[in-house]
Amino acid sequence: MxxxxxxxxxxxxxxxxxxxxxxxxxxxxxxxxxxxxxxxxxxxxxxxxxxxxxxxxxxxxxxxxxxxxxxxxxxxxxxxMARTFQTAMVFPGLTARENIAMAVREHAGDGLRWFGGGRGTAAADDTAARLLAEAGLGHRADTPLRDLSHGERRIVDALMPLALSPxxxxxxxxxxxxxxxxxxxxxxxxxxxxxxxxxxxxxxxxxxxxxxxxxxxxxxxxxxxxxxxxxxxxxxxxxxxxxxxxxxx
Ligand SMILES: Nc1ncnc2c1ncn2[C@@H]1O[C@H](COP(=O)(O)OP(=O)(O)OP(=O)(O)O)[C@@H](O)[C@H]1O
Ligand SMILES: [Mg+2]
The missing domain is CATH 3.40.50.300 (P-loop containing nucleotide triphosphate hydrolases)
Structure with a gap:
C-alpha cells in the first residue's frame, strides 16, 4: 500500500x-x-x-x-495535507460555528464566504455544527470564540483544518x-x-x-x-x- x-x-x-x-x-x-x-x-x-x-x-x-x-x-x-490554521484566520467575535463554517466554505471555494451569503452557507453551517457536536462542543456552537475557555479554543483550532476532510x-x-x-x-x-x-x-x-x-x-x-x-x-x-x-x- x-x-x-x-x-x-x-x-x-x-x-x-x-x-x-x-x-x-x-x-x-x-x-x-x-x-x-x-x-x-x-x-x-x-x-x-x-x-x-x-x-x-x-x-x-x-x-x-x-x-x-x-x-x-x-x-x-x-x-x-492540513495543519492548524494560522490565528489570523480566526475571528474572535464570531461564534465557534461561524468560524468553522468559514473554513468549510474556504475549502469549498465559496467566493461569498466573507459576506454571510452564498449557496454553500447552510451546508457549511451544518458541517460546522456536526464537527462541534462530535467534539463534545455542541452546546458552545453559538458562543463567540473569545468567550470559550482555553481548552475549548484549542479544540476549535483543531476542528478548523478538519473542515477540509484532510x-x-x-x-x-x-x-x-x-x-x-x-x-x-x-x-x-x-x-x-x-x-x-x-x-x-x-x-x-x-x-x-x-x-x-x-x-x-x-x-x-x-x-x-x-x-x-x-x-x-x-x-x-x-x-x-x-x-x-x-x-x-
Ligand atoms: N529559522 C531558523 N533559523 C535558525 N535556526 C532555526 C530556525 N528555526 C529553527 N531553528 C533552530 O533549529 C533547531 C530546531 O528547532 P525546532 O523549533 O524545529 O525544534 P522543536 O523540536 O520544534 O523544539 P520545541 O520542542 O521546543 O518546539 C533549534 O536549535 C532552533 O533554534
Ligand atoms: Mg516545536
Missing part, C-alpha cells in the same frame, strides 16, 4: 547549523504517528518542511505517491495548555470521528502520544533516533538517554 507520507533523506540547514539530517520515515493511510523529542530536536522545522513553508536542502517528500518538491503550501492543502493532519502541540482529560477528548474525537485522516502529532506530554498513536518517531538533534510502537520506544535506551533531564518516557 502507498503510504500517505514518505520522507527520505530529508535535510535542512540554517547556515552552518544542521537542523534536520537524513530524516526518513513513512506514515500509512489512516495511521496516527507521534513525533517526540527534546526541545530543539527539529520537530517544528520538520513540520514546516513537510507543509512547504521551508524548502528542504536534501531528500524527498512524497504525499500520496507524489513528489512535493517545489509545491507551495496552498497546493499541498488542496491535495489533502488525508493527513499535522498537529504541532495541539494539547499545549490543556488538561489531560481535555487532551484525551481532543485526540479521541480525532480518531473516532475522522478515522480516514492520518495524523502526525507533536506533543510534549509523552503519555498523550503513547496513548493515542500506533507508532512513534523520536528525534534528537535533528535526527531520527528511533521509530517504533509506544512499547518499543518506551523501552529504548537511546530514547531514555535523550530524555534524561527532561520528562523521561
Amino acid at each position: 502507498t503510504p500517505i507520507l514518505a520522507l527520505s533523506g530529508v535535510g535542512k540547514r540554517f547556515g552552518a547549523f544542521a537542523a534536520l539530517t537524513d530524516i526518513g520515515f513513512e506514515i500509512g493511510e489512516r495511521e496516527a504517528v507521534g513525533l517526540i523529542g527534546p526541545n530543539g530536536a527539529g520537530k517544528t522545522t520538520l513540520f514546516n518542511v513537510i507543509t512547504g513553508f521551508l524548502p528542504p536542502d536534501a531528500g524527498s517528500i512524497r504525499f500520496a505517491g507524489q513528489d512535493l518538491r517545489g509545491m507551495p503550501p496552498t497546493r499541498r492543502v488542496a491535495r489533502g 488525508r493527513l493532519l499535522l498537529l504541532d502541540e495541539p494539547t499545549a495548555g490543556l488538561t489531560r482529560a481535555e487532551s484525551d477528548r481532543l485526540l479521541d474525537m480525532l480518531r473516532r470521528h475522522h478515522p480516514g485522516t492520518a495524523l502526525l502529532l507533536v506533543a510534549h506530554d509523552i503519555d498523550i502520544v503513547f496513548g493515542h498513536c500506533a507508532r512513534v518517531v523520536v528525534m534528537e538533534l535533528g535526527r531520527v533516533i528511533r521509530v517504533g510502537t509506544p512499547d518499543e520506544v518506551r523501552a529504548d535506551a537511546d530514547v531514555r538517554r535523550a530524555y534524561l533531564g527532561s520528562a523521561a518516557p
